[in-house]
Amino acid sequence: MSKEVALTETPFDKRHLCWFCEEPAGGLFTFVGSLPQAVAIPACRECRLIANARELDSLYEYRLNVKDTLLKRYAKHxxxxxxxxxEELEDSGFDCKILGGFKKSAWxxxxxxxxxxxxxxxxxxxNGVPVEDTTADTGFEHSGLRFASLSAAAHHFSQTQGLDEAFLCALVKTLGRSRFGYALRLATLYRVASAKEKQQFLSESREDEALR
Ligand SMILES: [Zn+2]
Structure with a gap:
């Protein structure tokens, strides 16, 4: 651990922010990987704790792990x-003491x-030289959220909307990832269906897709 630590440069408009989540930074995360030099990166306390909890071999992996952990931790939000x-939330009529507070803070x-x-x-x-290519991205976007992967998105929506994750993944595979939103609606529609009904629907969809 005798590697010297180099401070990474931060763009001016991001100078007080966490590299992982862009909330105010509260310290530095030091990455000691295969790089010739250990590097220090501004990070907020929460992201730093997540990152330090596990040893990984690239900054890209650290980033995925932090995002994945935040995604699970804040799934309810x-x-x-x-x-x-x-607008729906504002018009919800949640004006009693408890739900009124929810309405105010929820959004x-x-x-x-x-x-x-x-x-x-x-x-x-x-010193102006990029540390590592951290831009490679297998990301997937849906409903205004950027996920590290399609599977992370499927897991998140299954958890928060009470859907059958295996069924949702099978639907996405049949329909294609560009129709993720449609797959979600179908999974919601089949929320209380039996395994047999889901199987039947999947095989019919596969036939339909084959004819497209
Ligand atoms: Zn952070």
Missing amino acids: LAIGSNWTR FMYEVARDRINARGWTLTV
Whole structure:
């Protein structure tokens, strides 16, 4: 661990932000990988703790792990945005003491969680030289959220909307990832269907798709 630590450069408009989630940074995450030099990256306390909890071999992997953990931790906040629009929430009539508080804070909590998940960070450089290609991205976007992968998206929506994850994945495979939203609606429609009904629907969809 005798590698010298180099501080990475931060674009001016991001100078107080966490590289992982773009909330205010509260310290540095030090990455000691296969790079010739250990590098220090600004990070908020929460992302730093997540990143330090597991040893990984690239910054890209660290990033995926942090995003994945945030996604699971804030699944309930993120679900607010999939289950409501801001207008619906405002018109919800939730005016009693408990639900009125929910109404006031819910959209804000959703926006904070959404922006942290979607934050893309910036290219890390030391003395102007990029540290590592962290831009490679298998990302998948749906409903205003950017997920590390299609499977992370399927897991999130299954969890927060009480859907059968295996059925949803099978639907996406049949229909194609560009029709993820349609697959979600079908999975919702079949939420209480039996395994047999789902199987039958899948085989019919596969036949339909083969004819397209
Ligand atoms: Zn952070």
